[in-house]
Amino acid sequence: MTINQSGWKPTSPEANTGEAQATFTGNRALMLEEALIFEIGDSETTGVDFADGDVAGSRLGDLSRKGPIGLPGLSEPETVRHYTRLSRQNYAIDLGLFPLGSCTMKHNPRLNEKMARLPGFSDVHPLQPVDTVQGALEVIHQLAHWLVTLTGMTSVAMSPKAGAHGELCGILAIKAALEKRGEGHRKVILVPESAHGTNPATAAFAGFSVEDIPATEDGRVDTAALKARLGPDVAGVMITNPNTCGLFERDLKDISDAVHAAGGYVYCDGANFNAIVGRVRPGDLGVDAMHINLHKTFSTPHGGGGPGSGPVVFSEALTPFAPLPFVEKTDEGFRLVEEENADDHHADSFGRMVAFHGQMGMFTRALTYILSHGADGLRQVAEDAVLNANYVLRSLENTLDAPFAKSGPCMHEAIFSDENLAEGFSTIDVAKALIDEGFHPMTMYFPLVVHGAMLVEPTETESKAALDQFIGALASVAERAKAGDPSLKTAPHFAPRARLDETLAARKPVLVWKDKAA
Numbered sequence: 001m002t003i004n005q006s007g008w009k010p011t012s013p014e015a016n017t018g019e020a021q022a023t024f025t026g027n028r029a030l031m032l033e034e035a036l037i038f039e040i041g042d043s044e045t046t047g048v049d050f051a052d053g054d055v056a057g058s059r060l061g062d063l064s065r066k067g068p069i070g071l072p073g074l075s076e077p078e079t080v081r082h083y084t085r086l087s088r089q090n091y092a093i094d095l096g097l098f099p100l101g102s103c104t105m106k107h108n109p110r111l112n113e114k115m116a117r118l119p120g121f122s123d124v125h126p127l128q129p130v131d132t133v134q135g136a137l138e139v140i141h142q143l144a145h146w147l148v149t150l151t152g153m154t155s156v157a158m159s160p161k162a163g164a165h166g167e168l169c170g171i172l173a174i175k176a177a178l179e180k181r182g183e184g185h186r187k188v189i190l191v192p193e194s195a196h197g198t199n200p201a202t203a204a205f206a207g208f209s210v211e212d213i214p215a216t217e218d219g220r221v222d223t224a225a226l227k228a229r230l231g232p233d234v235a236g237v238m239i240t241n242p243n244t245c246g247l248f249e250r251d252l253k254d255i256s257d258a259v260h261a262a263g264g265y266v267y268c269d270g271a272n273f274n275a276i277v278g279r280v281r282p283g284d285l286g287v288d289a290m291h292i293n294l295h296k297t298f299s300t301p302h303g304g305g306g307p308g309s310g311p312v313v314f315s316e317a318l319t320p321f322a323p324l325p326f327v328e329k330t331d332e333g334f335r336l337v338e339e340e341n342a343d344d345h346h347a348d349s350f351g352r353m354v355a356f357h358g359q360m361g362m363f364t365r366a367l368t369y370i371l372s373h374g375a376d377g378l379r380q381v382a383e384d385a386v387l388n389a390n391y392v393l394r395s396l397e398n399t400l401d402a403p404f405a406k407s408g409p410c411m412h413e414a415i416f417s418d419e420n421l422a423e424g425f426s427t428i429d430v431a432k433a434l435i436d437e438g439f440h441p442m443t444m445y446f447p448l449v450v451h452g453a454m455l456v457e458p459t460e461t462e463s464k465a466a467l468d469q470f471i472g473a474l475a476s477v478a479e480r481a482k483a484g485d486p487s488l489k490t491a492p493h494f495a496p497r498a499r500l501d502e503t504l505a506a507r508k509p510v511l512v513w514k515d516k517a518a
Contacts, residue, residue, distance in 0.1 A: 031496055034085045038513050041072030047079070089496055091440045097462055097470050101413040101443040101455025102196065102244055104274045104296035111372060112299065112365035121364045126356035130335055136360060137334035141327045143367040144311070147292060150378070151270075152281030153313035157322045159358045163271050166291025166310030167202040167238070169323060169353050173289055173314065174236050174265045175206060176321040176350040183263065186235040192221040193449050194243035196269045208235060215449050218407040219245035227258050236265035241282070242272045242411035244447040245404055246389065246455070256286025265289070265318065273297045274459070275386055275412035278379030288315040298366035309362035320348040325357055384460035388467060389414050392456055395471045399478050403450055412459070418452025422484035427452040430474075430481050432499055435492040437473035 026033030041047075058064050074082070091098070098105035116122060124136045144156045160166040171189070178186050189203035192213040200210040211229065214222045221239065237259050241249040249255070256266045268282050268290040274297040282290050294309040295302040314322050324346065325338045336357065337346060373381065386409065393414035397405045400416040418427045431441035431454075443455035456474075458467055481488055490499065 028494070028496060031088065032085055033496075034082065034089070036513055037074070037082055038072050038515070040078060040082060041074040043068050043070055043072055046073035047075035048073075096439060097458065097466050098440055099442040099456045099458060099470065100440070101246070101415070101457040102271060102446070103302070103443065104272070104293070104412070104457060104459060105302055106274075106296075106299055106459035107461040108299050108301055108365070109369065109372070112368045115368040116361045116364040118364075121360060124360050131333070134333050137327050137336070139360075139367055140358065140363050141329055141334055143363050143370070144327065146367070146370050147311055147313055150277060150281070151273075151287075151290065151292070151313045152283030153287070153290070154283075154316045155314045155319040155322055155326075157312045157314070157353070158326065158363070159323065159352070159354045159356075160291065160310040160312055161354060161359065162308035163196075163269075163291055163293045163310045164198045164202060165308075165353065166293075166312045167198060167267070167269065168206060169310075169312045170267045170289030170291060170314075170318075171202055171206045171208070171238075172350045173312075173318045173321040173323070174267065175208075176348065177265065177318055178235055180321070180348060186233055186264070188234045190226060190229060190234060190237040192226070192237075192239055192243070194219060194221060194245050194247075194249075194447060195238055195240040196244060196271060197446070199238040199240070199267075199269055203238060213237075215245070219243070219247050219404040219449070220249055220407070221251065221255065223251045223255055223258075226255060230258060230262035230264065232263065234259075234262060234264045236267060236288070238267045238269065240269040240272065241285075242275050244455070245407075245449065246410040246413040246415050246457075247404060247407055248276070248411050252285045252287075260286065270313075271296060272412055275382055275389075277382050278375060279382045283313075283315060288318050289313070294362050294366040298369045300362045300365040300369075309359045309366070311358075320346070321350055322346075324349050324352045327357075381460050385412050385458075386410075388458040388460060388462055389456075391464070391467055392458055392471060395467075396475060396478070399475045400454065413455055413457035415447075415450055416454040416456070417450050418454070421452075421478075421481045425481045425484065425488065427454055428502075429488040429491065430454065430477050433477040433480065433488045433491040434474060436494050437477060439470055439473055 093105055093107055120135050121139070124133055130137070140158055144158055147156050148154065157169055160169045178184055187208055189208040189210055190213050191200045191203065191210050193215045203210050213226045213229065216222050220243065226237065237255065239249060239252065239255065241252055243249055252268075259266050265288040266286055268287040270282070270290040270292045273292055277297055289312055291310045291312045292298075294300045294311065300309065312322075324342060325336045328335055328337050335341075339352075342349065370378065389410050389412055393402060393405060393410050396402070396414070396416065401419040402414070402416050404410070404415060418425070418430070421430070427444050431444050434441050443453075445453055446455060447453060458470070477488070487493070492499065
């Protein structure tokens, strides 16, 4: 018998002479093929037995359900096994290294989780009276203080829910500042090629037109080209630092001075702040607004659609235009400054980003992380993250093409290309084969300035032993790709699923279960 991509089955009836015929199951070793929950149970059965008895009258009135709920009934063991099996098919930071570049998927200390689950934080409600949530407001206020301190800025908006949401917050503040100055005609935002991909989308969503600024051969912003484009129609620049090539923008202060002299503002994408926290204050570089991904730099949960948090720090120039609400300390305690009590001291705010005040669980985790590390610990976070990324870069630069290896030390991530692979082999073949080696693939095909990009961000939470294991696996796969190993074209071979048609999966995903009998 032979093994195919999804389980054991015979190659032909003749092959089974004298032996038991294998049945195709889709199972792989101790990984059972998992059906949909609708295929395991049905809506006519239940995992719980109730004794017959008198049914009390319903108080639901017209809200009573008129038809079947349409959900399958499962016993407790069936339910537990179903979701446990599904969880085993997820890759997580608790299982191994997550090398996604520009995503900073690092360990979330369990101490953070313990603090977030304390009564008064885990069960807080946004509509509670302010005098019953003084502790929660103090957490928000303390976190805000440290975010301002670490960035060298003047104020912070805590309510944005994610990085892109924070980008929009900063751009709306810039827009409000320009309108206050009577310069609403400035409609151009300059975005370097090395910036994050959400930056141009955010600027366009806010009503600006976007113009690209090229990168130099060493992967940094072409400062001369940027300065040449500045003019009376430019509202500002959105720059990522460290950028998506994994490099620090050494000319950012010079760029900021030039943009300010031309009447514009500087937005910095702070998604990569993990590489410079405790080492560099963006405010000292002339930044006017920057979002901070709490789920990256300050180690709160990341992925799965949330809960996200993207506070935005502002310079003195943009602070009057920051959104509501924010927490303010008074002689009587802490209060929320909102529209009805903002008075004249925040009359220029552009409004609010969300209905309430932000994500309390993320705030509690982030403040716990900051306080448990202290100033020296946060500085070491950046230093170790940069050290790990450079270790990966230098370990693999002679195996994979590293386009910016000579641009100086990288920051949080190392970038490689598919340039020296055998003809017909590409980044996706390397990534799929890496799954067979036990590792989640790195970020692929981003940034766009590098052909066949492979972006690896190890973060500070990985040990040298873990890095050596990953480096060895990636080097092995890369050598096979350089030699033209045809098996890479059908990888992965040991995953629960073979290689999918990614175009079809993206364009025509099957997301809803339908009863075939219906």
